[in-house]
Amino acid sequence: MSKRGRKKYVQTNIRQMAMATVGSQPARCVTDSVVESRSAHLQTRAGRTAVPAVAQVATITETDESADSEGVIDSHKHREILSQRPSYRRILNELSSDVPGVPKIGEEKSEEGGSPPGITTMAVPTSIYQTSTGQYIAIAQGGAVQLSNPGSEGVQGLQALTMTNSGAPPPSAALVHYAAQAADGKQQFFVPGSQVVVQVATGDMPAYQIRAPATALPQGVVMAASPGSLHGPQQLAEEATRKRELRLMKNREAAKECRRRKKEYVKCLESRVAILEVQNKKLIEELETLKDIYSPKTD
DNA sequence: GACACTCCACGTCATCCATG
């Protein structure tokens, strides 16, 4: 590892640790008007010292619950659970479980982005992509891939395809074969009919196109093998490679989504801090006023 | 222009944990 890399990674980790320590309140996203004070707030972030996340979480939880009238045993248990893994998502969900009306992370996606027409009634796809021809591709849980045409009603326009890695497919199921990366680094799904679904853009809104394959299949892609027909060590190795590539691709997407959520979460927290600072200031001023009014005159 | 530094986004691995 280069010197530069080393330095950078230390900095990154300090930042990330700092980010992991701020999860003390249920996230209630506030209005954008408050976010304007973020830049000033962000400037202070650089000077923040890194505190071990677990210890910090425990401290925060203790503070919160000391004000509560819950039993000591319960709070202990609660704290223990939280400190097992200081996941921001988990912390948020735990803390907001007592607050009705506070949306939990993970439930947030229900209306976000809106489902495209034609797939509105399907069972919770994990990813939906639109092709250049207007078709929608939904990758459902379990690896099933569904295609729908624009204008088709509900699930009726969907063609259910099954990924070869999704366990034992129904005997009549068409197979979708995934190839990890094309020569240009783009991700491809191989679908029946000598077509491929190619990732043409990455980022927050990955775009996919259905194309004729430009090149021969990349190494490690088995086009026609069904799970039941794998015999030789060569095929087993290829299957393992294919599974690994699929796992890596899914994890890649998951990591992107995770980072996006984390950024959103941090923004919410920063907004909340800004609001609380204003509230705090007001309360202090009010206190001073009341002190002036009710304190005995000394002259 | 070269170099160092900082920030950011990304890919991958390891691990936790919910779910079937």
Added chain:
DNA sequence: CATGGATGACGTGGAGTGTC
């Protein structure tokens, strides 16, 4: 208990900026 999603940790590269 196997599986797969979520996420912390690690390492890397690119872009922007300041300094010499």
